[in-house]
Amino acid sequence: xxxxxxxxxxxxxxxxxxxxxxxxxxxxxxxxxxxxxxxxxxxxxxxxxxxxxxxxxxxxxxxxxxxxxxxxxxxxxxxxxxxxxxxxxxxxxxxxxxxxxxxxxxxxxxxxxxxxxxxxxxxxxxxxxxxxxxxxxxxxxxxxxxxxxxxxxxxxxxxxxxxxxxxxxxxxxxxxxxxxxxxxxxxxxxxxxxxxxxxxxxxxxxxxxxxxxxxxxxxxxxxxxxxxxxxxxxxxxxxxxxxxxxxxxxxxxxxxxxxxxxxxxxxxxxxxxxxxxxxxxxxxxxxx
Numbered sequence: 001x002x003x004x005x006x007x008x009x010x011x012x013x014x015x016x017x018x019x020x021x022x023x024x025x026x027x028x029x030x031x032x033x034x035x036x037x038x039x040x041x042x043x044x045x046x047x048x049x050x051x052x053x054x055x056x057x058x059x060x061x062x063x064x065x066x067x068x069x070x071x072x073x074x075x076x077x078x079x080x081x082x083x084x085x086x087x088x089x090x091x092x093x094x095x096x097x098x099x100x101x102x103x104x105x106x107x108x109x110x111x112x113x114x115x116x117x118x119x120x121x122x123x124x125x126x127x128x129x130x131x132x133x134x135x136x137x138x139x140x141x142x143x144x145x146x147x148x149x150x151x152x153x154x155x156x157x158x159x160x161x162x163x164x165x166x167x168x169x170x171x172x173x174x175x176x177x178x179x180x181x182x183x184x185x186x187x188x189x190x191x192x193x194x195x196x197x198x199x200x201x202x203x204x205x206x207x208x209x210x211x212x213x214x215x216x217x218x219x220x221x222x223x224x225x226x227x228x229x230x231x232x233x234x235x236x237x238x239x240x241x242x243x244x245x246x247x248x249x250x251x252x253x254x255x256x257x258x259x260x261x262x263x264x265x266x267x268x269x270x271x272x273x274x275x276x277x278x279x280x281x282x283x284x285x286x287x288x
Contacts, residue, residue, distance in 0.1 A: 025065065026064060027046050028061050029046060032055070036103065038100075044100030047061075062103060065096070069110070071092040071093075071118060073118055087172040088129070089170040092163060105160060116159055120159070121163070
């Protein structure tokens with residue numbers, strides 16, 4: 001009876017130890033005596049997601065993430081063809097291409113794989129950036145640099161990795177260089193602003209001088225016209241006065257005397273000592 005019970009248990013244990021499941025998004029390889037299990041053609045066997053079987057107690061399974069991974073590490077310093085330093089922040093999209101090669105090269109360790117890949121990518125970027133100037137990298141040839149780097153490292157056969165994409169996120173100058181560049185830019189902008197201010201001041205002085213000149217000319221012209229009008233009026237007034245006086249000289253003599261009397265006696269405190277037969281009183285003494 002016991003033997004009948006032991007046999008199913010053994011069968012279940014054998015089944016459980018021989019069956020293995022590869023999760024979605026992963027692939028697996030089977031290690032047999034520390035070697036990657038290969039097919040009849042000598043190629044490594046990669047197990048897709050699903051249920052699979054192996055030789056129990058002999059084979060071991062290593063599953064690895066087969067999805068596209070992102071390597072986004074700290075920015076690195078690169079040197080351009082002008083021997084100028086740049087701090088470039090980039091990221092890499094990569095995927096396992098050959099499980100057996102990947103496992104042998106990295107031991108299936110993702111951190112080690114990314115460290116090796118980062119070194120290879122940086123060497124490729126360093127070569128590309130070293131053949132271009134800062135202006136080319138920052139402007140139109142930035143895409144060309146990334147495209148060339150991607151083509152060069154699209155397949156890293158020695159790591160079993162396929163590089164899907166290489167992108168430059170940000171390009172900066174080193175802090176010590178940025179400081180001097182900002183100071184130079186500030187000095188240049190201040191010089192340009194000073195030049196603009198001096199030009200504006202010069203134009204302001206020219207405009208003010210032109211306006212002052214025009215105002216002086218206008219005032220002189222107006223004063224001239226005023227004097228001419230006043231002179232013409234005075235002449236016309238004198239002409240009218242002369243014509244009127246010639247027609248009635250006695251009347252105008254009398255009128256002027258009355259005006260003189262009025263102006264002479266405006267104040268009660270005024271005192272005048274004159275002879276009664278003076279011409280000043282001729283119209284007062286006249287009986288006519």
